[in-house]
Amino acid sequence: MKGFGIPCGLPWHLADDVYVPVNSNGKFHWVLTVVALKERCIKVYDFMSSHRSNRKLFFEIQKMDTMLPKYLELCGFFEQNERTNWSVLKCYQGKNKSHPFEVSHVTGIAQQESSSLDCGIFVAAYAEFLSDELEVPSCGISVDTLRLRYASLLWNYGIVKAQNGYVSNNEDPEMRRTKKKKRS
Template sequence: MPWHVKDDVYVPVNSNVEFHWVLTVVALKERCIKVYDFMSSNRSSRKLSSEIQKMATMLPKYLELSGFFEQNERTNWLVLKCYQGKNKSHPFEVSHVTGIAQQESSSLDCGIFIVSYTEYLSDGLQVPSWGISSDTLRLRYASLL
C-alpha cells in the first residue's frame, strides 16, 4: 500500500552496537517519529538516539524525492499544522514514549515486544504500562502460526 494513504508506518530499528531493537512509529500526519523502547537503560537509549536521528533526517528527503508530498488526494500535507513553516527536507520530530511495559533487562525479547506493541497500536489501543508477559506472548503467537 502506498505511503500517502497511510497515517502511521511501523519500523523496527536496531542498535548497531547491541542486540537491541525498538519500535518506531512514523506518524506522517504529525510529522513525528514515536519511539517505543522496551528496555529503559540509558546506555541503549543513547546508542539508539543517533540511529533514530539519522532516520528523522533522511526520511523527509526520501519522501520529497519519491513524490510523497505531491500525493494529496487523501491528505493535503502542506496544510497540516505540523508541516507549515517547514521546508520539505526539515527533519521529523522524535518523541520517546514513556510509561510503557518494559522487558527484563537480561532478556532478548525485543522481537516479541515489537510484535505485541505493533498489534496494540495498529488496533488503536494504548500500550499497557505493565503486565506484558513474553512467555504468554510467545505461546499466543505460536498458536496463531
C-alpha cells in the first residue's frame, strides 16, 4: 500500500502515508502534508516559496506534529502489529509514544506563481503524483492543463453517476423518490 492515503474506513495502521491538506492562515494558501507513518515524519509540500517562513503555517504544522502522536497513542495505533511492528522501526525506537513526529520541508518542487491562487490544484496534483509513486516535478506544472484534466474527470464522474441513476452521494431513499418524481 505504499503511497496510498487512507481510503474511507481503512484503519491508519494499514496505510504507509496519509495525505493532509493544511490551510495557511485561514486564507487562500494551502500546502500538502504527507504523514509518513513508517518514517515517523510529516513531509510538507509548500508550493509558494515565500510562505516557507510563514509563522502561522509553521504553527499549524507544529500542532499536527504534536497532536498526531497523541491521537495515534489514544486510538491504539501502536498496538496494531499485524502489518507493521512499530517498535522495531528505527525511527520509533527510543521514543515514547507521544514523542512528536519529525517535520521535513520538501524542497526542489515546482512552485506556483506568487500572485496566483492555484495551491488547490497543486495540492491535488502532488497528492496524485505521490499516490501513484511518481517523482514530484521540480518545474513544468501547467496549471491550465491540470484544471482541464480535473474538470474533465469531474464531468465524466457526473455523467457516469447520471447514467447509473445516482442522484446524490447519499443513497437516501427519499432523495431517490424525489428525483424520480421530477423525471415523470
